[in-house]
Amino acid sequence: MSARPRRRAGATPVAVAVAIAVAAGAGAAVTGCGAASDGGGPGSGLVFDPCAPLSLLLDPAAPAPRAGAVATGAALWNDRAFTRLAVDSSGAANLTGGAQVVLSFQRAAVASHGLYDPAIATIFLNVDLDGDAHALAVTVAHEVGHALGLPHVAPSRRPSVMNPGNLRVEPTSEDAAALEALWGPCSPPAPPEGTPP
Numbered sequence: 001m002s003a004r005p006r007r008r009a010g011a012t013p014v015a016v017a018v019a020i021a022v023a024a025g026a027g028a029a030v031t032g033c034g035a036a037s038d039g040g041g042p043g044s045g046l047v048f049d050p051c052a053p054l055s056l057l058l059d060p061a062a063p064a065p066r067a068g069a070v071a072t073g074a075a076l077w078n079d080r081a082f083t084r085l086a087v088d089s090s091g092a093a094n095l096t097g098g099a100q101v102v103l104s105f106q107r108a109a110v111a112s113h114g115l116y117d118p119a120i121a122t123i124f125l126n127v128d129l130d131g132d133a134h135a136l137a138v139t140v141a142h143e144v145g146h147a148l149g150l151p152h153v154a155p156s157r158r159p160s161v162m163n164p165g166n167l168r169v170e171p172t173s174e175d176a177a178a179l180e181a182l183w184g185p186c187s188p189p190a191p192p193e194g195t196p197p
């Protein structure tokens with residue numbers, strides 16, 4: 001893969017609106033992360049600039065443990081790579097026009113954890129993960145990694161949040177470096193106005 005840094009525009013509001021509409025009616029089952037169409041990296045569909053704000057849209061009715069695990073999954077990337085992921089469960093985020101990825105919890109017909117569908121900017125997650133907060137957080141981080149353009153990393157190469165089927169490995173410094181190789185480094189968040197030096 002080319003290591004040339006490059007910038008890619010995030011999804012337009014129009015594209016996101018269409019994606020949400022499609023996702024809402026899709027009723028898709030989780031079909032497994034690791035299919036040929038999964039994890040192809042930039043060029044395989046909607047991918048998002050990790051340095052720009054990105055909302056993860058969660059159903060306002062999501063149970064608290066699920067919401068907490070999703071927030072943890074976002075924080076894993078934010079803490080590691082200065083990404084600007086935020087969980088939005090207001091139910092109104094699709095009106096704001098910012099870059100968004102929909103989180104859709106599904107009952108899977110086969111054993112699988114999650115899937116990022118770049119055609120509709122939607123992360124599908126298996127409801128079976130609800131019983132394991134850390135596994136759910138790691139799976140969210142893995143699928144967000146796909147949404148940010150990261151492909152799978154073979155476990156034989158190195159431990160990575162992007163190992164196929166990973167339920168344990170949080171984003172590593174090498175994962176952050178892989179993101180930086182794609183997009184360039186993200187700046188640390190600026191201190192709030194009025195913060196004493």
Ligand SMILES: [Zn+2]
Nearest residue numbers: 033034039164
């Ligand atoms: Zn994957």
